[in-house]
Amino acid sequence: MARRTEYDEAQGAQRLKVPVTAFRWARHVGLVPASDVSPGRWSRAAIEALDAGAVRAAMDQAPISGGETADRIAAALGTPNTMGERAAVTSFVVRRLVTRGLLADLAGNPKSTLHHPGQVAEVCARGDPAELVVADTPLGPDQAAARLDVRCAGQVRRRCVVCMSSALVRLQRLRKELSVLPSWWVRAGHS
Secondary structure, three states: OOOOOEEOHHHHHHHHOOOHHHHHHHHHHOOOOOOOOEOOEEEHHHHHOOOHHHHHHHOOOOOEEHHHHHHHHHHHHOOOOOOOOOOOOOHHHHHHHHHOOOOOOOOOOOOOOEEOHHHHHHHHHOOOHHHHHHHOOOOOHHHHHHHHOOOOOOOOOOOOHHHHHHHHHHHHHHHHHHOOOOHHHHHOOOO
């Protein structure tokens, strides 16, 4: 049987006999060096040089889901998510925190996230968790109108025509000033 010469994350974790989430966390904190063969792939020598005990010890707790992460952040804000009520912090906000680099995603699945409980506790202990959540919460039509500095006509139904047309006018002005079209604008066929 031929010996494997290069490893991806899952194969490296299997070779070290550690969970793949522990391998990903060790990679995030710098215990696992950058891939040396190609992006996401390590040589046999690089994997064999790793200390499996250190990789396992780095992830000393089981990872928690994006939903549990949202619940912990909401509890830290003093507005816990409760069943049957609108959530104060959602998994969307957690994904935005991952995108901003404040949380590491340890899941290999694009439909869900897993996080290190210690890192979640650090985010909850920050002095500005409320600002983080507010910055990453999607806006409603009236909030978007206020942020765009446009007038919103009284009752907001499914789509506020005044807000949409005012925002469109502002976007067209910006387009003329910048003379660069956003990619979503071109894809939608507006040019």
